[in-house]
Amino acid sequence: MKLTRKMVLTRAKASELHSVRKLNCWGSRLTDISICREMPSLEVITLSVNSVSTLEPVSRCRRLSELYLRRNRIPSLDELFYLKGLPHLRVLWLAENPCCGPSPHLYRMTVLRNLPHLQKLDNQAVTEEELTRALMEGDEITAAPDREGTGQGHQELPDTLSSISSATETNPDTLSCMDEEADCVQGHLSLKNPARDRFPSFSQRDTESSHKNRNVLTAVLLLLRELDVEGLEAVQQVVSSRLQLLHRQELQEDTE
Template identity: 60%
Template sequence: MRLSRAAVLAQAKAAALDGVRRLNCWGSHLTDISICRDLPNIEVITFSVNGISDLEPLHQCQNLSELYLRRNNIRSLDELFYLKTLPRLRVLWLAENPCCGPDPHRYRMTVLRNLPCLQKLDNQAVTEEELSQALVDGVEITAPPARSPVENGWSSTASSATGATTEPQSQLLSCSLEDTSKTQEELDMKLVPRDKYSSFSTQETDCSCKKTNNVLNAILLLMKELDAEGLEIIQQTVARRLQALQKKELQEE
């Protein structure tokens, strides 16, 4: 799916593309982010849980400081070539992509060798020792990834033509408790303790548990878009709901 100008303006609540500072398109089934070439002032982008494979459109986002790309279809670390030109990039979340490969150390060292200004990678702080070690263990990327004409044309059949596969929508929408926690971390929200979910495993089926987690993820994402008045309404609604549940539990006892 292609990210459109209208969708960007609506999500960012901006009148023009050069006024967009933050963009959150988590779990939107995106594959084409070419619109990012027209976002010169963007500072924070959340593209986690999509089908993105090409990072070339990001190389003009010179003000970008935080980039969340967890769980996409980025197949090669050569895509980092397009991020090396971003002078303000300090936070990158790239985990759970095919490019991470079977060797976590080599992956992290390669990312840090090419992006030495990062302060946090995959939600882990970058240390001076790691940056020094990256010069030895990491692979320097000096050229962009090779692409076929089909890929460059953003064809919808690119995956089948190259043998690449993306996660089906059912997998993208099926979020575990770990996914819920990662979403909260990406949105800078306070994590909900795992023991709050303990009843799900014994009282709900797996299907019901996944549905509950998906609903929770959706609520957390939408809450970030609310103003103070909207959050107060949510708070009042939650309080009434909790009272009703507590009353029901007392009656059952």
């Protein structure tokens, strides 16, 4: 699926592409993000859980400071070449892409050698020691990938929630990444994290329905970023009514 002008303006609540500063396209089945070339003011973009296969389009976003690309189809670390010209890039989330390869250490060292201004990579703070080691242990990327990078991929992801559910059944670590990314989004929204003790751990709720419920919760937290004040107030009212109903049901069960 191609990211279109209409999609961008609707999600960013903007009137012109050049004025878009933040954009959330999490889990949108995107394969083509070439329109990013027309957004020079973009500072934060969330593209996690899509099918993006090249970073070339964001090379034009000179003000970009945060780029979230977890779980896409970036094939090679050579794609980092397109990010080397972004002077303000400080946060990059690239985990769960084919480019990460079999060696997490070599992957991290290579990213940091080529993007030494990063402050956080895959939700882990970058240290001075890592930057020093990266100069010796990481691979330097000096040229763009030897292929036609147009921003288009070749396959689309299946339905977002079902694909996430399938992934967490085979790889529990995926859920952990989803939770961490949701925490990042909550930070942008200044939302308070729900108390952990109110939600039983997965070891206590290891059923298909509990996996689905937790995945839906994570998706909802991420999508809240799309809402304005009026929308958030509407959500708050619905949640409040739902909680009151559940509390009444619990009281009735206790009296019985």
